[in-house]
Amino acid sequence: MAGRRRWSTDEILDAAAELLRTSDADSFSVRKLAAVLGTDSSSLYRHFRSKTELLRAVADRILLAAMDDHRVEGDWKQRLTALALRMRDAFGQQPELAAVWGRYASSGTGSRLVMEEVLQALRESGLPDGEIPVRYHRIAVLIAALISSEAGAGAVTPEEREQGMELFRVAVLGADPERFPALAHFAREVRPLGADRRTAFEEILAAQIADIEAAIRRSRSTAGAEGT
Template identity: 30%
Template structure:
């Protein structure tokens, strides 16, 4: 049996696919052809990503290993490394899959601000459909085709609005970080135990709603509206940002 080395999550890499610095060599294209697993399923990069997505959705990223992925595929875990350099490479592919999902069917209407709102909410909703993945994918730069297309689309809408190149990039950065920041936060909330979420929601009624005016006059004044704090702020925040961008674009056009 050839020697092997460890890779993330305790999996092992065959000696034949190692290089001196420990990085995995990207496997030549001819070895990445679709091939059946022991269960008769034809293995492919898309199938691996689909299966990994399903496993993480169900059990969380912390419980995910390539060994479990191989078992779900009905394949030896080492087969995954014919398509992905390592676990990190696979997780970035998962993050890029969410971006591609968010962009599916996106069609600009000609109103750049309305299109940016749709663009942003698509990214947010895609992340919330996969909260177990969103808690790490929202932090990463994939450098892959879906992300490249998304960045090109978002920056392009801001250039269409009349912003110069550096300003378009800065505003895109502000918009996407706002949306993904809310996605990461709200994904974390979704992953709380139901009892924890219910307790947090009740607190806006029970604890905050009964505070005396003499001690916290502003909170007492708005007490009937504090339950709004239990929901997501992504849409009002995005609308505030887009209102500011519309005004800046109008000022530039004058």
């Protein structure tokens, strides 16, 4: 009798990514993946020690693909912006995997490439080395949160989106002005979370970059004062 097929690590990750497109991290299991591949869980545990390790590897492949043809161009602000948009586009094509990345932070090659690019850009900015790790962490958290949020909205069906819009209109336009005076005042201008996320993403990222610029100016001003 012929033995069961031996699946490569890349084939396992391809199957896992496909399964995650139709489910989420909570319902995903190594057992379900094994069933898709027509094998048993023990054969997959030879490649990955746990479900978490497997999910991290799937997320890292998205980062690795995003960085595959990345070229360093422009100043540090342009580098950070280009990297964030590149990552957003990569996860936008597979929105179900964005939540996986946000929860199971990768530590693979793709993650290291992203970390290196952010850190290099921050060093180029002129920030003192002592401030770079904290700024890196803020940018990483911000980008992960924005991408996960945008991807989550992108995974909603048209029917669910329309239902959500109707509920939003009813809740906002029908707000009791005595109990919710500010909401009633701005009701016709307030937009739902799903509206124009692309612009919001870029504006929030730009605000973080502007905050870094302000920190650089303060650092230089302090250094100049101490030197006089």
